[in-house]
Amino acid sequence: MTHAEPFEARLVAARPLSPSVRELSFERADAKALSFAPGQWVNLVLPLPGGEVKRAYSIASAPDGSPRFDLAVTRVEGGAGSEYLHRLQRGEALRAIGPHGLFTRDPGDPAPxxxxxxxxxxxxxxxxxxxxxxxxxxxxxxxxxxxxxxxxxxxxxxxxxxxxxxxxxxxxxxxxxxxxxxxxxxxxxxxxxxxxxxxxxxxxxxxxxxxxxxxxxxxxxxxxxxxxxxxxxxxxxxxxxxxxx
Ligand SMILES: Cc1cc2nc3c(=O)[nH]c(=O)nc-3n(C[C@H](O)[C@H](O)[C@H](O)COP(=O)(O)OP(=O)(O)OC[C@H]3O[C@@H](n4cnc5c(N)ncnc54)[C@H](O)[C@@H]3O)c2cc1C
Missing domain, CATH: 3.40.50.80 (Nucleotide-binding domain of ferredoxin-NADP reductase (FNR) module)
Structure with missing residues (x-):
C-alpha cells in the first residue's frame, strides 16, 4: 500500500524525448525508495516568480525499490509549470508530494x-x-x-x-x-x-x-x-x- 507524503526530489538526469517533451529523472534527496503503484503520479511544487504552484506528473518509470523515478513533461506554450520544468537544471531540487492516483494496474494482473x-x-x-x-x-x-x-x-x-x-x-x-x-x-x-x-x-x-x-x-x-x-x-x-x- 502506498501513501502520499512530501519529499525533496533532485533532478539527476534529463534528455529530450521529442521537440516538445523532456524526460526528467529525479531522485529522492533522502535516498528512500519511492514506493508507488504503476500508473500513479506525483505533485511537484514549483517556485514560480508569482508564487508556488503545484503540477501533477505521472511517473513514467516502473517501481523498482530505488529513490529514482522518471517523468516526461510536454512543454505547453505559455504554460508556466511545464516551461519551468524544461529549464530546470541538473542538481536542482524541488518539493514533491505523492504518490497519488487510482489509475493503476497491478503488475501481476492476469487480464489482457x-x-x-x-x-x-x-x-x-x-x-x-x-x-x-x-x-x-x-x-x-x-x-x-x-x-x-x-x-x-x-x-x-x-x-x-x-x-x-x-x-x-x-x-x-x-x-x-x-x-x-x-x-x-x-x-x-x-x-x-x-x-x-x-x-x-x-x-x-x-x-x-x-x-x-x-x-x-x-x-x-x-x-x-x-x-x-x-x-x-x-x-x-x-x-x-x-x-x-
Ligand atoms: C493526474 C495528472 C497527471 C499528469 N501527468 C502529466 C505528465 O505525465 N506529463 C505532462 O506533460 N503533463 C501531465 N499532466 C499535466 C500537468 O499537470 C500540467 O497541467 C501541464 O504540465 C501544464 O502545466 P503548465 O503550468 O505548463 O500550463 P497551464 O497554464 O497550467 O496549462 C495550460 C493547458 O495546458 C494543457 N495541457 C496540460 N497537460 C498537457 C500535456 N501533457 N500536453 C499538452 N497540453 C497539456 C491543458 O489544456 C491546460 O489547460 C498531468 C495532469 C494530471 C491531472
Whole structure:
C-alpha cells in the first residue's frame, strides 16, 4: 500500500524525448525508495516568480525499490509549470508530494488490456507495461495504441518497439493524425483504431472483455471512453481513465 507524503526530489538526469517533451529523472534527496503503484503520479511544487504552484506528473518509470523515478513533461506554450520544468537544471531540487492516483494496474494482473494514449499520456502506461514485463512470464497480452500528430512526436518509440519485438504478448501500434506522405503506419486519431484493436485483442486472448486504460487530454479520453461503453460494450469496471486537463 502506498501513501502520499512530501519529499525533496533532485533532478539527476534529463534528455529530450521529442521537440516538445523532456524526460526528467529525479531522485529522492533522502535516498528512500519511492514506493508507488504503476500508473500513479506525483505533485511537484514549483517556485514560480508569482508564487508556488503545484503540477501533477505521472511517473513514467516502473517501481523498482530505488529513490529514482522518471517523468516526461510536454512543454505547453505559455504554460508556466511545464516551461519551468524544461529549464530546470541538473542538481536542482524541488518539493514533491505523492504518490497519488487510482489509475493503476497491478503488475501481476492476469487480464489482457489495451492501453491507449496520446502524447505524454503514454507515461503511466509505460510504467504499467514495464512493471508487468518485469513481473514475469505469465503476463497477459498487453497492447498499446499511441497517437501523436507527427512522427517526431512519438516518444519512447525505440524502447517500445524493442520490447514488442522481444515479447509475443506485447503489440505496439502508432497512429499519426498528421503523418507525412512517407509514414507507412496508421493514420488519424486513436479513436478510429480502438474498435478494431479491442475486438482483435478479445479474439486473440480469448477474453471477451479486455481492460482498457486510456490516458491523455480530456477530449480524447472522453471520446474513447464513450466508444468503449457504447459501441464496444466494455464493462464499466474494465475502463480506466486518467485526464491531464
Ligand atoms: C493526474 C495528472 C497527471 C499528469 N501527468 C502529466 C505528465 O505525465 N506529463 C505532462 O506533460 N503533463 C501531465 N499532466 C499535466 C500537468 O499537470 C500540467 O497541467 C501541464 O504540465 C501544464 O502545466 P503548465 O503550468 O505548463 O500550463 P497551464 O497554464 O497550467 O496549462 C495550460 C493547458 O495546458 C494543457 N495541457 C496540460 N497537460 C498537457 C500535456 N501533457 N500536453 C499538452 N497540453 C497539456 C491543458 O489544456 C491546460 O489547460 C498531468 C495532469 C494530471 C491531472
Amino acid at each position: 488490456a489495451l492501453l491507449v494514449a496520446t502524447g505524454t499520456g503514454i507515461t503511466p502506461l509505460r510504467s504499467m507495461l514495464l512493471a508487468a514485463l518485469r513481473a514475469g512470464l505469465s503476463a497477459p497480452p498487453l497492447w498499446i495504441l499511441f497517437g501523436a500528430r507527427f512522427e517526431a512526436d512519438i516518444i519512447y518509440r525505440d524502447e517500445l518497439e524493442a520490447l514488442a519485438r522481444g515479447s509475443g504478448r506485447l503489440r505496439y501500434e502508432i497512429t499519426l493524425s498528421r503523418g507525412g506522405p512517407s509514414w507507412p503506419g496508421r493514420r488519424g486519431y486513436v479513436q478510429a483504431h480502438v474498435p478494431e484493436l479491442y475486438r482483435a485483442l478479445a479474439e486473440e486472448s480469448g477474453d471477451p472483455a479486455p481492460h482498457l486504460f486510456i490516458c491523455g487530454l480530456d477530449r480524447m479520453v472522453s471520446t474513447v471512453r464513450e466508444l468503449a461503453r457504447g459501441e464496444l460494450g466494455v464493462p464499466r469496471k474494465h475502463v480506466h481513465v486518467e485526464r491531464f486537463d
